[in-house]
Amino acid sequence: MMNMSPQAAVRAQARNALRHRYAPAVLGFVVLVLAFTVVDAFSSVPYYLFRSLFSDDSTRTLLTNAVMLPVGTACAILISPVINGFIRMFYRNALNDRMEPADLYHYFAKNLYARTLRLNLGFVLRMILPCLLFFLPVFGYVAVCMNFASSFFGSVPYSDFFFILCILSMILVVLYSLRYFVVFTLYAENDRLSNRELFRISALLMRTHSASAAKLVFSYTPWLLLCMTILPMIYVVPYMTQGLCIGAKWMSRTYNDWTKVPPELREVMYESITMHDRV
Numbered sequence: 001m002m003n004m005s006p007q008a009a010v011r012a013q014a015r016n017a018l019r020h021r022y023a024p025a026v027l028g029f030v031v032l033v034l035a036f037t038v039v040d041a042f043s044s045v046p047y048y049l050f051r052s053l054f055s056d057d058s059t060r061t062l063l064t065n066a067v068m069l070p071v072g073t074a075c076a077i078l079i080s081p082v083i084n085g086f087i088r089m090f091y092r093n094a095l096n097d098r099m100e101p102a103d104l105y106h107y108f109a110k111n112l113y114a115r116t117l118r119l120n121l122g123f124v125l126r127m128i129l130p131c132l133l134f135f136l137p138v139f140g141y142v143a144v145c146m147n148f149a150s151s152f153f154g155s156v157p158y159s160d161f162f163f164i165l166c167i168l169s170m171i172l173v174v175l176y177s178l179r180y181f182v183v184f185t186l187y188a189e190n191d192r193l194s195n196r197e198l199f200r201i202s203a204l205l206m207r208t209h210s211a212s213a214a215k216l217v218f219s220y221t222p223w224l225l226l227c228m229t230i231l232p233m234i235y236v237v238p239y240m241t242q243g244l245c246i247g248a249k250w251m252s253r254t255y256n257d258w259t260k261v262p263p264e265l266r267e268v269m270y271e272s273i274t275m276h277d278r279v
Contacts, residue, residue: 016244025238081107
């Protein structure tokens, strides 16, 4: 145990935290998947409707995309608090509380639903521009190949390089998103904080812990790859979620560079990251 890396120690804690609690963890994951499966099915209705109404392929495709995208996006946003509830399940378990599947619906309460939607939208809006910028080389590569190298476009080398560019862009997106690593766990612990305070506190915490968070996230890469071949997602996703919640808990509680915290944020930040320890 003494020779374990911090990432291995967190993963070991995750396994211990899930011992005898895998049933509610798996149930929570199944409910989460089913919720978005229903959204996908609902947003696909226009496709089958327009296919029966229009014979022209271009018209049908245009109308389908024009309707399916906003409908699917709106539905996904409206049920997104189930993701917050999923995180709350595992974060409460990281704090040695009981894992309750009922937490999946915690943020659908009347006094929390609108607030949670604003938080999720705030995160999405903060990520749109970075995602576009980081994937710009991919878009440029496709455009150049389509217009100036038509014989190369669609070939095996083209596909291989396209895959590599996508992976590199995704890594950059993940690294950028780490500044918000503890936003949703802080919210699970203290929903009295405003959205602005949650994002500011997370940014401050991750100035100290961004490297640790990156190592922890990417330490799960082999597990995610195994999902494609051997291990089922129904095992890996709860295990990974539990580990990330445990990591977020320790990163919140080991912050010590208080000189960089603005005075107006210092008290609320200290209260938030020590709340559970005082109970």
